[in-house]
Amino acid sequence: MAPEHGAWRGVHVKSNNATRPIPSLWPSSQGMEGPPIEPxxxxxxxxxxxxxxxxxxxxxxxxxxxxxxxxxSDVYGSGFASFTMAGLQGSCDPALNPNISRPVPQQQQEQQHQKQQQEQQKQQQEQQEQQQQQQEQCKHAAPQ
Structure with a gap:
């Protein structure tokens, strides 16, 4: 089924030889006309x-x-996806959708990683101390 004539934007036809932009099949505020594309x-x-x-x-x-x-979209490529389903528009952009968490900056990630490592080291040290205490108790409790 060939699309109807209408306002187009942001389509690229790619082949081995070249990439040439052609209008999109989606309605555009620019209202450009173009020939139909045969899928x-x-x-x-x-x-x-x-x-x-x-x-x-x-x-x-x-x-x-x-x-x-x-x-x-009018722009080729983007950092986040958007979608329309059953007439409802949605976005995977955390700036537009409060239900999506924002990416954690690199510095915060590093701080979290360091904190986790410190907690693991502390737990290991506590386990070693407990083992040493148990060994000491066993030595003192063992009959001579």
């Missing part, structure tokens, strides 16, 4: 322009496949 003209259609989708498309191209890479 059957491609071996594979990849939906999304994030890192994973780009790696998939690139691997398929290197394997000799013709690939249509489409995305609903």
């Amino acid at each position: 059957s003209a491609f071996d594979v259609i990849v939906v999304g322009s994030g890192l994973v989708e780009d790696l998939i498309a690139s691997s398929l191209i290197l394997a000799g496949r013709s690939v249509l890479l489409i995305d609903q």
Whole structure:
């Protein structure tokens, strides 16, 4: 089923020879018109322009496949995913969705790791001390 004419944005057609941007099939506020794209003209259609989708498309191209890479965004690629399901819009961006935790900065990760190591060392030291105390008690309790 070929898409209808309409406002397009952010689509890239990739082949072994070149990458050329063409309009997207998603409605755009820019209202650009373009010819319909026949999906059957491609071996594979990849939906999304994030890192994973780009790696998939690139691997398929290197394997000799013709690939249509489409995305609903005006910008090629992004750091976070967004989605629409049953008319509800959602986002995997922690800045937009309070139910998603923010990435922990590197310095905090290192501090947490050091704290965990210190706690483990303290536990090991306490276990060693307990073992030494038990050995001492056994020596004193053993008949001579």
